Amino acid sequence: LGERRQYNKIKHIKTDDNDETEEEQSDEIIPTFNILLVSDTHESQSIYHVFHVTNTDGLTRQKYCPHCYQQSFDPKDDHYKRDYDSHVSQCKINGGQIIKKVKLDEQPFPYIPHIQRNETYAYLLANNTTQQFKTTHYYITYDFETVERKVNTYFGKPITKDSVICNSQWISVLEPLSVASTIKLKWREQYNNDDNYRKITTPFGTVALKTIYFDLRQGTDFISQWIEQVFEEAKQVELDNKYDNKDIPYNQCVSIIGFNSSRFDQALFSKYLHNDKWTIQSYIGTMGQGKQIVVEHKQTKQQIKFIDAMNYTQPTDLANFAKDFGNKDNESKGLFPYEGITYDNYNYELNKSCPFSIRAFDSQLKNKTMSDDDYQLYLTDAKNYATRWDYLQHYNELDTQIMIQPLDNLINWFYQYNVDMLSFMSLAANANAIKYAIAYKDFDFNVNYPQQSKKSTPFILSQSYWNSKVIRQG
Ligand SMILES: [Zn+2]
Structure with a gap:
């Protein structure tokens, strides 16, 4: 980034002899442009759009250092002028080179994420009561069902002058039809005679499951209604995750867990996350x-x-996730004719009380038809529901319920290492926490661990070592 006029290094590669390359310093000044690369696919071919950016500050609303072109500053920031001036004056002296300096702590500090990044565990460890440590296992799952809405509009440049047909076409968009959530709560006796709660056994004992459901019949704002209800339900989940002893700190917010939502579902509801x-x-x-x-x-x-x-x-799909990490008794994912209904006919189709025909389950997307066995399974299942809307609700709710068992098994698996899975954001972060939890397995808070300086020569990190190992790399 940045219009950087410099003596460009040009690499000449002799085409007749691949082994020999020579570098030479060219003394001509080659102007540099700022470009914005946008990748796209067209008929499974990658295409790139290249935009010439004339005003980078205007595009990004950031001010860039005119020497290194790497440091950016937000002009709206309170300390913008101070930070900008101090960086630019130093950067000018350094000739635009980023100088990395090593600054170490006075004392070597242990790295134990499962303790340091979990205030509950750290507190219990300090109080010699780690046996009270429990993992976060009350949470909420969710899933959306969608229908395809044909858009078929053209955009971009007209193919010919005055033509309505343009070089780009938007074919369809997925519209959310319904959303369901399953709320996992601490079991309470008062739930016994309440149909909203179901009692199940998990690796963490008896818990309660409650399911909520919203669809387009409740209005076009049904997603906002759902989020509002999720906030409401999360209050109890939060209390259930906390410790009875109020001195034990626990401040994690409630996890709302979707499946594959980062690529797909999230796009459906992200616009409802701010109002x-x-x-x-x-x-x-x-x-x-x-x-x-x-x-x-x-x-x-x-x-x-x-x-x-x-x-x-x-990376997997929900059916396999339920199978791979669930128990043998975990229910299997239901069957729903995704391509059998569209945005234009969903209400007409879903109001019907007869089951879908086997043809409705044909999938052009996956190039698949339904087997007779699967269709019989669907028919048996569909018999329990008065209309197709009711079946959709059952199907949607089932998707959020079959996630519970595999999630609990995963949470429990990490728990054996005192790692609270949901407190970390990824599989990699959890694996890392396990690695250091194992290294600290025998760590005893009451033992004095003196520095074993006599056994090995101490490592002294010098600036020159840092320069050769860190800065000159890459
Ligand atoms: Zn700079």
């Missing part, structure tokens, strides 16, 4: 692919975090 009632408090991930989105209720300041179950597994 006059609640707002996005933090967003980790790339545009359109959030790894974790924390949403805060403006009035109650209550926070919930949307994450994806796949943060903790290999």
Whole structure:
């Protein structure tokens, strides 16, 4: 970034002899342009659009250092002028080179993420009561069902002058049809005679499951209604995760776990995550692919975090996730004719009480038809529901329920190493926590661990060592 006029190094490669290359310093000044690369695919071919940016500061609303072109500053920041001036004056002296300096702590500091990054465990360890440590296992799952809406509009440049047909076409968009959530709560006797709660056994004992469901029949704002209800349900989940002993710190916000949502579902509801009632408090991930989105209720300041179950597994689909990590008795994913209904006919089709025909399950997308066995399974299942809307609700709710068992098994698996899975954001971070938890397995808080300086020569990190190992690399 930055219009950097410099003596460009030009590499000449002799085409007749690949082994010999020579570098020479060219003394002509080659102008450099700022470009914005946008990648796209067209008929499974990668294409790149190259935009020439004339005003980088205007495009990014950031001010760039005119010497290194790497450091950026937000002109709206309170300390903008101070930070900008101090960087630029130093950067000018350094000739635009970023100088990295090593600054070490006075004392070597241990790295034990499962303790240092978990205030609950750290507190219990300091009080010699780690046997009280429990993992976060009350949470909320969610899933969306969608229908395809044909758009068929053209955009871009007209193919010929005055033509309505352009070089780009938008074919269809997925519209959310319904959303369901399963809420996992601490079991209470008062739930016994309440149909909203189901008692199940988990690796952590008896718990209660409650399912909520919203669809387009409740209005076009049904997703906002769902989020509002999720905030409401999260209050109890938060209490259930906390310790009875109020001195034990626990401040994690409730996880709202979707499946594959970072690539797909999230796009459906991300626009509902900010309104006059609640707002996005933090967003980790790339545009359109959030790894974790924390949403805060403006009035109650209550926070919930949307994450994806796949943060903790290999890439897979929900049916296999349920099978791979669930128990043998885990229900299998239901069957629904995704391509059998569209945005234009969903209400007409779903109001019917007869089951879908086997043809409705044909999938052009996956180039598959339904087997007779699967269709019989569907028919047996569909018999229990008065209309197709009711079946959709059952199907949607089932998707959020079959995630519970595999999630609990994963959480429990990490728990054996005193690692609280949901307190970390990814499989890699959890694996890292396990690695150091094992290294610290026999660590005893009451033992004095003197520095064993006599056994080996101490390592002294010098600036020259840092320069050769860190700065000159790459
Ligand atoms: Zn600079």
